[in-house]
Amino acid sequence: AQSVTQLDSQVPVFEEAPVELRCNYxxxxxxxxxxxxxxxxxxxxxxxxxxxxxxxxxxINGFEAEFxxxxxxxxxxxxxxxxxxTAEYFCAVSDHQAGTALIFGKGTTLSVSS
Amino acid sequence: xxxxxxxPSNKVTEKGKDVELRCDPISGHTxxxxxxxxxxxGLEFLIYFQGNSAPDKSxxxxxxxxxxxTGGSVSTLTIQRTQQEDSAVYLCASSLAWDRGRSPLHFxxxxxxxVT
Numbered sequence: 001a002q003s004v005t006q007l008d009s010q011v012p013v014f015e016e017a018p019v020e021l022r023c024n025y026x027x028x029x030x031x032x033x034x035x036x037x038x039x040x041x042x043x044x045x046x047x048x049x050x051x052x053x054x055x056x057x058x059x060i061n062g063f064e065a066e067f068x069x070x071x072x073x074x075x076x077x078x079x080x081x082x083x084x085x086t087a088e089y090f091c092a093v094s095d096h097q098a099g100t101a102l103i104f105g106k107g108t109t110l111s112v113s114s
Numbered sequence: 115x116x117x118x119x120x121x122p123s124n125k126v127t128e129k130g131k132d133v134e135l136r137c138d139p140i141s142g143h144t145x146x147x148x149x150x151x152x153x154x155x156g157l158e159f160l161i162y163f164q165g166n167s168a169p170d171k172s173x174x175x176x177x178x179x180x181x182x183x184t185g186g187s188v189s190t191l192t193i194q195r196t197q198q199e200d201s202a203v204y205l206c207a208s209s210l211a212w213d214r215g216r217s218p219l220h221f222x223x224x225x226x227x228x229v230t
Binding site: 036045 | 116147149153156157158159162170172173205208218219221222223224
C-alpha cells in the first residue's frame with residue numbers, strides 16, 4: 001500500500017528566505033505525485049503535479065518540486081517566499097493503476113513572517 | 115461552473131446520534147472521495163468511489179462509518195453512534211477518474227462536524 005510522509009509538520013520562515021518542504025512516499029509501482037495547498041479559510045487546491053517526463057515541475061507562483069525516484073522523494077521548494085505563501089501544504093501520491101485512491105500526507109504548515 | 119457541493123457546512127450533534135453528510139460532485143466526474151481533516155492528523159482517506167466499481171473502503175476507521183453513492187452522482191457519508199473523536203472536517207472531492215493526471219481532485223468546502 002502507498003503511504004506519504006511529510007517530515008516537517010511546521011516550517012516557520014522569514015519573508016524572502018528560501019524554503020523546502022519535504023515529502024517521501026512509499027510505493028512499489030510507478031506513481032503520480034502532487035502537492036496541494038490550503039490557504040487560510042479556503043479549500044484545498046492543486047499546486048503542482050508530476051506525471052511523467054521531466055522530473056522538475058513548477059507552479060505558476062514560483063514553487064517547484066523535483067521527483068527523485070531513487071530517494072522516493074518529491075520535495076517542494078521556493079527560492080524566496082512571500083507572506084501570502086502562508087498555508088498548509090499537502091503531498092499526495094497515487095499509482096498509475098486506475099481504481100486506486102489518492103493518498104495524502106499529514107501536511108506541513110508553512111508560516112511566513114516579516 | 116458549479117463545483118463540489120457539500121451539506122451541511124456545519125453540524126453539531128450529541129454523542130451517540132447518527133449523522134448524514136452529503137456530497138454533490140461536479141457533473142461528469144466519475145471518481146468521488148471522502149477524506150477527514152483533523153488537527154494533527156492531516157488529510158485522512160476514508161473511501162473512494164470510481165464509476166460502477168466496488169468502492170475502496172480501506173480508509174473507514176470503524177464499522178460505524180459507511181458511505182453510498184447513488185446513481186453514480188450524489189454521495190452520502192453516514193456516521194452511526196457518533197463519538198467525540200469523530201469531530202473533524204469531512205471533505206468530499208471528485209475527479210475525472212479516467213485521467214487522474216490531467217484532472218486533479220476538486221474539493222468541496224467540507225462539513226465541520228462537532229460531536230458534543
